[in-house]
Amino acid sequence: MKNPGFNFKNTxxxxxxxxxxxxxxxxxxxxxxxxxxxxxxKEMEINFSLIKxxxxxxxxSGNKTLPSMKTFAQAYSGHQFGYFxxxxxxxxxxxxxxxxxxxxxxxxxxxxxxxxxxxxxxxGKAVLGPMLREYVVxxxxxxxxxxxxxxxxxxxxxxxxxxxxxxxGAVLTRVASSHIRVGTFQFAAASREKMFLKALLNYTVxxxxxxxxxxxxxxxxxxxxxxxxxxxxxxxxxxxxxxxxVMNTDNMTISGETIDYGPCAFVDNYHPKxxxxxxxxxxxxxxxxxxxxxxxxxxxxxxxLLSLIDENPNKAxxxxxEIIKLFPALYKESWLKMMKCKLGLFNENFxxxxxxxxxxxxxxxxxxxxxxxxxxxxxxxxxxxxxxNLKFKNxxxxxxxxxxxNKRSTxxxxxxxxxxxxxxxxxxxxxxxxxxEADQGNYSHLKKLISVIKKPYKIDKVSKKYTLPPLxxxxxxxxxxxx
Ligand code: AMP
Ligand code: MG
Numbered sequence: 001m002k003n004p005g006f007n008f009k010n011t012x013x014x015x016x017x018x019x020x021x022x023x024x025x026x027x028x029x030x031x032x033x034x035x036x037x038x039x040x041x042k043e044m045e046i047n048f049s050l051i052k053x054x055x056x057x058x059x060x061s062g063n064k065t066l067p068s069m070k071t072f073a074q075a076y077s078g079h080q081f082g083y084f085x086x087x088x089x090x091x092x093x094x095x096x097x098x099x100x101x102x103x104x105x106x107x108x109x110x111x112x113x114x115x116x117x118x119x120x121x122x123x124g125k126a127v128l129g130p131m132l133r134e135y136v137v138x139x140x141x142x143x144x145x146x147x148x149x150x151x152x153x154x155x156x157x158x159x160x161x162x163x164x165x166x167x168x169g170a171v172l173t174r175v176a177s178s179h180i181r182v183g184t185f186q187f188a189a190a191s192r193e194k195m196f197l198k199a200l201l202n203y204t205v206x207x208x209x210x211x212x213x214x215x216x217x218x219x220x221x222x223x224x225x226x227x228x229x230x231x232x233x234x235x236x237x238x239x240x241x242x243x244x245x246v247m248n249t250d251n252m253t254i255s256g257e258t259i260d261y262g263p264c265a266f267v268d269n270y271h272p273k274x275x276x277x278x279x280x281x282x283x284x285x286x287x288x289x290x291x292x293x294x295x296x297x298x299x300x301x302x303x304x305l306l307s308l309i310d311e312n313p314n315k316a317x318x319x320x321x322e323i324i325k326l327f328p329a330l331y332k333e334s335w336l337k338m339m340k341c342k343l344g345l346f347n348e349n350f351x352x353x354x355x356x357x358x359x360x361x362x363x364x365x366x367x368x369x370x371x372x373x374x375x376x377x378x379x380x381x382x383x384x385x386x387x388x389n390l391k392f393k394n395x396x397x398x399x400x401x402x403x404x405x406n407k408r409s410t411x412x413x414x415x416x417x418x419x420x421x422x423x424x425x426x427x428x429x430x431x432x433x434x435x436x437e438a439d440q441g442n443y444s445h446l447k448k449l450i451s452v453i454k455k456p457y458k459i460d461k462v463s464k465k466y467t468l469p470p471l472x473x474x475x476x477x478x479x480x481x482x483x
Contacts, residue, residue: 001055001064005046006108008068008096015203016196019184020072025062025093026114026124028169030158033057034128034443035135035450037152040175044152045100061155061171062093062113069095073116077190078183078250079300081284086190087183087250088118091126091483094179105207107179108152111172122483127167128156129435130482132446134172134261136434140426140453141258146236147229148258149176163482168439177257180204182301183250189304201308208255219308223323227298229256231327234294235334238287239342240425241267241370245277246481247285247293249300262481266425268469269367272360276428276479291335295327341420342374343399344413346406355398362391369469371425378417422456424466428476 013020033056041048048056058064065071073089080087093116095108111134112126135151142148152173159169180200188197205212205222215221233256237244244251245263253259263277272288280286285293302320310316339356340346363373366386376382377399386392406413426449434445452463459467470476 001059001066002051003066003068004048004050004056004059005044006066006068006096007045007099008066008070008108009099009105010070010096011105011203011207012074012094012097012107013070013072016199018075018191018196019188019200020074020094021088021117022070022072023093023116024071025065025110027063028061028113028155028157028159028171031057031061031063031155031171032157033060033153034156034170034438035132035151035154035446036060037135037139037150039454040150040152043100044098044104044106044175046098057155060153060173061157062110065095071095073118074179074184075118075187076181076183076250077187078181078248079186079297080248080250081280084186086187088187089116090119090122091116091124092174092179095173098175105177107174107176109174109176109179111174112169113171123161125159125161126170126172127161127163127482128154128170129167129439130262130480131170131172132435132438133431133482134174136426136431136446136450136453137261137264138174138258139450140456141242143454144236144240144422144425144456146240146242146258147233147256149174149253151175176253176259177255178204178207178253179259180207180254181250181259182252182254182297182304183248184254185301185304186249189307194307197304197308201305204254217309217319219305220319220323223298223302223305223309223320226254226256226301227323227327228330230294230298231331231334232256233258234291234331235338237290238335239338239420240422241270241287243267243274243276243285243287244290245275245280245285245479247290247297249297252294252297252301262483263479265428265476265479267370268427268475270360270363270370270373271367272364276477278478278480291327291331295324295331298327299324338420341416343377344406344417345402346408346413346416349402349405351402355395355402358395358398362389362395366392371422372467372469374417374421375423375467378414378421418457423459424452424456424463426453427466427470428479429470429474430466432476433474 075088093110115124155171157169160166161169188200251260265276274287275283306316437445
């Protein structure tokens with residue numbers, strides 16, 4: 001088969017062998033391409049029109065591989081809902097690292113391509129609905145300017161995969177700056193071989209933080225950098241009302257990209273304790289808990305690096321703790337900055353945090369739509385009944401007074417608001433409806449939704465339909481991971 005432009009140059013397999021297991025993808029029946037991300041393919045310098053459509057389906061399902069693909073599954077561990085487990089790619093398979101002419105190195109990975117040595121009791125398969133969901137939400141996140149893995153394609157197979165009910169099988173092709181996770185470091189640390197940990201640190205620093213190679217304490221600086229990237233990521237999630245749903249340490253990347261779109265969803269009626277995932281019974285991963293969980297995960301990450309931070313365990317622990325303790329203040333600074341952008345505020349004022357918290361309090365009591373409230377404040381459109389409320393009116397008066405201290409033009413204020421407040425997010429009810437239709441073989445709603453979420457900060461006639469919050473009868477209260 002002709003190569004449409006994949007340029008595989010693998011480096012991960014130069015790591016010690018415990019980090020991966022070579023394995024080929026399973027052959028699937030009748031692969032059919034449902035979604036192909038032409039925009040992403042172009043960014044990756046891949047031209048699928050160079051191969052015939054049935055060959056595309058064969059390639060993106062794993063039925064045919066290119067000679068340059070040396071496929072393997074990655075080993076990792078992780079804390080799942082607080083408990084440590086050995087995991088690994090149980091239903092994912094690395095095809096290799098694709099190198100673009102501009103020097104980008106991208107992991108290309110199948111999700112749902114069959115059993116691997118890490119599958120445990122799972123079937124190694126994925127089903128169509130959740131893979132389409134990952135495609136839509138990850139592409140929405142990218143368009144919202146939030147670091148994320150991307151989705152190149154979803155292929156449907158004619159295999160029947162058993163979940164709560166028999167469902168159509170699917171293979172998603174995921175693209176990431178790497179799939180190295182906090183859990184990968186936990187796996188290396190659990191091996192108790194410092195050599196393995198050191199190899200992983202050197203590899204990861206070279207790949208993601210090469211500027212740290214000359215630092216006096218590489219492991220410590222690495223920890224700081226990963227923490228900063230995670231703070232940036234979580235701040236962005238909070239900006240758009242995103243609830244990841246499964247912030248286990250194996251689902252936290254070292255690059256700072258969002259990964260593993262399972263039962264994730266966007267908040268519509270605001271409540272800080274919002275949880276969608278059907279398996280998150282105690283609300284561990286609720287909207288407002290995401291920063292504290294990120295800090296908890298980073299503490300687990302720091303533990304893996306101790307032996308590389310200092311030979312003396314007490315000294316190592318002290319230095320790592322000092323960094324992790326900085327998280328709350330750094331996160332708060334980042335969050336405050338972001339929320340001020342959402343409200344169009346410049347400069348510092350000691351009352352800013354209070355002003356923001358008052359708004360969130362009112363939004364909670366009014367069950368205000370998270371996305372639309374900020375858009376309404378931005379455009380000063382207070383037609384909605386919920387704004388005819390004394391508490392809100394008083395708050396808005398305070399906002400106006402605060403804006404007088406901006407010392408910047410109204411248009412500058414409007415600009416930062418527009419850049420930070422999306423019109424369109426993949427609303428749960430729109431997404432569920434599109435997925436239900438797709439399950440019946442009608443992909444038109446799904447494709448329309450994708451075209452709309454690709455321009456979240458622009459509004460036109462088509463996208464306006466997607467800005468409406470759900471009716472009571474349309475509300476989605478629970479999401480499922482579908483693994
Ligand atoms: P996730 O909840 O998707 O982050 O997955 C957690 C772990 O379960 C990972 O090690 C996955 O590879 C594994 N896993 C999820 N679904 C399956 C499946 N269908 N077959 C085998 N392993 C799976
Ligand atoms: Mg995972």
